[in-house]
Amino acid sequence: MRRRQGKRLNWRKPGLALSGFLLFTLALGLMKGGAGGLTPLLRNHLEVTNAADSMGFGWLMAYLVLSGSPVAAAAVALLSASVLSYLQAFTMIAGSRLGACLVVLLIGCIYILRGHEHWTALTAGILSLLLTGSIQLAALPMGLLILGRGWLDGLSIPALEGLAAGINWGLEPLIGPLAAFLPGWALFVAGVGLVTLSFRLFDRALPQMRLERTDLGQIPRLVYRPEVMFLMGLAITLLTMSVSISVGILVPLSARGYMRRENIIPYILGANISTLADTLIAAALLGDPRAVTVVVTHIVCAAIISLLLILLAYRPYERAISNALAWIARRRNNFALFLGVIFVIPVVLILL
């Protein structure tokens, strides 16, 4: 009996992963098919016409769906349908990463509203935003330069493109009638919904990781080398494809629910790089070399900036982030100002 139950559990996770993958591919097809219908909305009503606009748009979209990955996937779909330019897709992905940090912050805010009035509840969210913001700020000019010069143009992942062609052929009978029946924007919105659902299926398909039994089980107490935590964040997020899940894996290590900031800062830096793995898969499945180039540029820029920081200027950077965190959390007014800034910036970007 016990053996039969174990067998069922073993098949459940691959089944969820396969369903998630198929749903992900279908969602990309829907987004790509419906993206053309969004052009009037984006260009005429929202006035998303330049790189700053698309960054603000990606940022606000991520706030709206409380996740960065569906928005980044939408950015490559919009690029693939030629609704966005190269540079616009790049900045929209950057915006999606910044917006995604709000999720952690929002959890902290809910906690405070429920009566636990401690600023400390918000620190993980603020830290995520500060780290992502600082990396994106440095990666933006580098990425725009790489894309402008065409240094990474023409990239593709042939193995995934072949697979995508096969899957698309299989899904065409489903997408075709839907495309004929629904308007473009509805198709796109359905795609965003399905891609979000597919990420949930992926999350449930993840194997259970037990770090507490390893030499890393003392992360809440000991101060680990930044290189170790950076690589760990990179690797675990590559497996889980989500920064919040990747950080969540660390939580059971501490019975009290917290970690040393010395450990979590490089961990998030590493996680910020590999979190784009799902967007890279999306770009490859769309079969568009431009989409692959944009995502690879993003990954390369984030990796270069993060590695330079870790290897050459980690202590001053760590201190600057920690001081900024302390300033924001010191007074309610400071926190209110910070919240105002992170909501105003994307709006200002769209208005530019």
Place this chain on the structure above:
Amino acid sequence: MKILLCTDGSSYTARALDLGVRVARKAASAVDILVVAKRDREEKARQMAEKAAADLETAGIPVAIHRRSGQMTEEVVLQAQAASYDLVIIGGRERRGVMRLLLGSPALRVTEHVPASVLVVKGQARDLKQVLVCSSGGPTSERTVRFAGRLARALGASVILLHVMSQLPLTKSAVLDDLEASAEELIRRGSPEGVHLGRMLDLLATEGRTGHAVIRRGLVRDEILAESREGQYDLIVIGAHITPGLNARLVEDLSAAILLTANRPVLVVR
């Protein structure tokens, strides 16, 4: 307590020898003085060692002078490995920037290879009246606090026990109260940090020294250095970094970081 003092005739080791004699007069049962001098400083080093020996003998402490030739760092390590000391007191010029990157730190090399506690004399080297003991809660804390307590009692110094909390909450179920409480509150509440600090204060008391605990929040290395500056401490005491196996490659060596960046004497307890 058996103490090893060292000199090479330089002004840097002169300061260490001077503080070493002041410490040894109050805390030592026996003292060895190691002289490692190049030819141009041989006479100066001899005079410094003999003056220190005379000072200590006046205080009734038996002294032996050992002479070695070679590199100061290597000879201190060899001497400390050959005999059994409780405390080695060294000074010397610290390398900076690229030179430290290429050649390493002499003080760090001594603390890593000497099987005894090492007091590295840096900065002004005033009388050790106020001692800051850093306690991580790890396995070395107990030994560190005991040694610091014994030394502080001999010197008549006051002791502050510092614990730095750099933790941030990651979930809504995090125990937030402990992240904001003072040392006294943590001890009263019986939180893991409070229990640890209470135990360390009891240990200090058994060594004949009372002290009080301080909690700081922020990056561990920065907060230790900030507390040492703000509190105008004369000595920072920290446990040696001993984590055998894979952990040694994974975990940050905080005692080395404090030793290299502090601008006052640092005692690394082994």
